[in-house]
Amino acid sequence: MDITTVADDLIVCHDGDDVVRLDNLRPVSTHTIRGVEVTTLPRPDGEMLCQLATVNDVHFGEVDCGRVDGQEAGPIERVADGERPYAETMNRGAAAEIGAIDPAAVIVKGDLSQDGQPEEWEAFEACYRGAFGDRLYVVRGNHDAYHGQTSYSGDQLIVLPGVAVALIDTTIPYGTTGRITADQLDWLDAHAAAADRPVLVMGHHQQWIAGRSGKRSSEYFGLDPDSSDALNEVVARRPAILAYTAGHTHRHRIRRMACGVPTIEIGCVKDFPGTWAEYRVFEGGIMQVVHRVSSPAALNWSQRCRHLYRDFGIDYETYALGALEDRCCNIPLR
Numbered sequence: 001m002d003i004t005t006v007a008d009d010l011i012v013c014h015d016g017d018d019v020v021r022l023d024n025l026r027p028v029s030t031h032t033i034r035g036v037e038v039t040t041l042p043r044p045d046g047e048m049l050c051q052l053a054t055v056n057d058v059h060f061g062e063v064d065c066g067r068v069d070g071q072e073a074g075p076i077e078r079v080a081d082g083e084r085p086y087a088e089t090m091n092r093g094a095a096a097e098i099g100a101i102d103p104a105a106v107i108v109k110g111d112l113s114q115d116g117q118p119e120e121w122e123a124f125e126a127c128y129r130g131a132f133g134d135r136l137y138v139v140r141g142n143h144d145a146y147h148g149q150t151s152y153s154g155d156q157l158i159v160l161p162g163v164a165v166a167l168i169d170t171t172i173p174y175g176t177t178g179r180i181t182a183d184q185l186d187w188l189d190a191h192a193a194a195a196d197r198p199v200l201v202m203g204h205h206q207q208w209i210a211g212r213s214g215k216r217s218s219e220y221f222g223l224d225p226d227s228s229d230a231l232n233e234v235v236a237r238r239p240a241i242l243a244y245t246a247g248h249t250h251r252h253r254i255r256r257m258a259c260g261v262p263t264i265e266i267g268c269v270k271d272f273p274g275t276w277a278e279y280r281v282f283e284g285g286i287m288q289v290v291h292r293v294s295s296p297a298a299l300n301w302s303q304r305c306r307h308l309y310r311d312f313g314i315d316y317e318t319y320a321l322g323a324l325e326d327r328c329c330n331i332p333l334r
Contacts, residue, residue: 001034001319003294004273004329008043008270014273014292017299037077044330046283048164051171053098054277056204057268058250059143060087060127061120065271066308073311075313077271077304085094086301090269093298094276095131097291101278104160105133109247109266110141110204116149139249141204145173148290153166155184157191160328162281163198166191170223170246172202177220178205178248185234192238198286198333199241200279205233206246207263209255222248232257239334242286245277252290254329262331266290271305273321290327 005012008027013034020033027043051232065077065086079086098106113120121144125214128136140152150173158165166188168180180188180203192199195311207213208228216225223231223246235241236259245264246259252275253265267275271294280287293302307315323326 001036001125002273003033003038003042003324004321004327005038005287005289006038006041006324007287008041010289011038011040012292012294014294014299017296017303019093019294019299023180039153039288039330041330042166044282044285044332047236049281049283050104050160050278051101051281052105052160052163052165053101053103054107054245054266055094055098056107057250057265057270058087058091059111059114059122059139059270060091060123060270061114061245062243062270063126065305068225068309068312075307075310079301079310084297087270088127089295089297089301090271090274090293091124091127093293093295094269094272096295097293098276099131103135103278105158105165106136107158107165107202108136109137109202109245110171111143111168111247112140112152113140113144116144116147116151121151132219137165139167139169139202140171140203142171142176145171146205148173150324151334152291155187159197160281162283163200163279164169164191165197168197168201168203170205171226177218178223180231182230185230185314189234189284192234193241195238195240197240199238200286201231201241201244203244203246206256206265206275207244207247207255207288209257209263212255222246235259235261235282235302242331242334251320252326254326261334267320267322269293271308271320272302272316275327276303286331288327288329288331
C-alpha cells in the first residue's frame with residue numbers, strides 16, 4: 001500500500017488497483033487509512049491565488065518500457081496486442097485529471113517524445129494542446145533533441161496570479177546531459193531581480209549538488225556542475241526564487257542547494273508510479289502536491305512497471321516513488 005498524495009485537504013492511498021481517497025479534510029488533521037496514520041499538510045497563509053500543473057518525461061512514441069541503451073536486460077514491459085500505446089494511456093489519464101482542477105497553466109518540462117519524431121510530437125500536441133490550448137507551455141528535453149532538433153527550444157517567463165515561472169531550456173542538442181548558459185543565467189537573474197511575485201524555476205535536467213550527486217564531472221547525467229553552481233549563485237542572491245524543479249530522472253526527490261533553497265525532481269508520467277504535479281499558489285507560500293494517474297487503465301499499466309530495471313540491481317519502486325515528503329510539501333516564501 002502506498003500513501004501517494006497528501007495535501008491540506010486531501011489524502012490518497014493506492015493499494016494495488018484499489019484507490020482510497022479522502023476529500024474535504026482540514027489542514028493538519030490526522031486520519032487512519034487501513035491502519036496507517038496520515039496527517040494533512042498545513043495550509044500556507046492567505047488566499048489561494050491560482051493552481052498550475054506540470055508533467056515531464058511523457059515519452060510519446062516509446063514502445064519498450066525499461067530498455068536501457070539497446071540492452072535486453074530488464075524487465076522490459078510492452079503493451080499487449082490490441083492495447084493502446086502506454087504513453088497514450090498514461091498521458092490521456094494525466095490530462096483528464098489535470099483538467100479537473102482547471103489550472104491557470106500546464107507546464108511540460110521536457111521529453112515530450114522518445115526520439116523527436118514529427119508523429120510523436122503530433123501525438124503529444126493532440127493530447128495536451130487539445131486539452132489546454134494557450135494555457136500549455138512546453139520546453140524540450142534530451143529525447144527531443146538527439147538529432148539536433150530545435151522544436152520547443154528557448155526560455156519562457158510565465159506570469160500567473162501570485163507566481164512567475166521561469167521555464168529554462170536546459171537541453172544540449174545531440175546529448176543526454178544538460179546545461180544553463182551564462183546568457184540564460186543573466187536572463188533569469190534580471191527577471192528575478194525585477195519580480196513582483198515569487199518565482200519558480202523549471203527545466204528538464206536536475207541539478208548537481210555538491211556532496212549529494214557524486215563526483216564532480218562534466219558527464220554528470222543532469223545539469224553540469226558549473227551550471228548547477230551558477231544557478232545556486234543566482235538563487236542565493238534573488239530571494240524571489242523559491243525553488244528549482246526538474247524531471248529527467250524519473251524519480252521524486254527533494255534536495256537543497258548550498259543556499260538552502262529546494263531543488264526538486266518530479267517523476268515521469270509514462271510508467272510507475274505515473275504522476276503529475278500540482279502547485280497551489282497562496283499568498284503565504286506554494287504547496288506541491290504530486291498525484292498518481294488513477295484511471296483503471298493507467299493503474300493497470302503503472303503497476304506492471306513497478307519492477308523495471310530489476311536486472312540492473314535497482315529497486316525501482318523505492319527509487320521512483322521517493323518519500324511522501326519528496327512528493328507533497330510546502331515551499332515557503334524566503
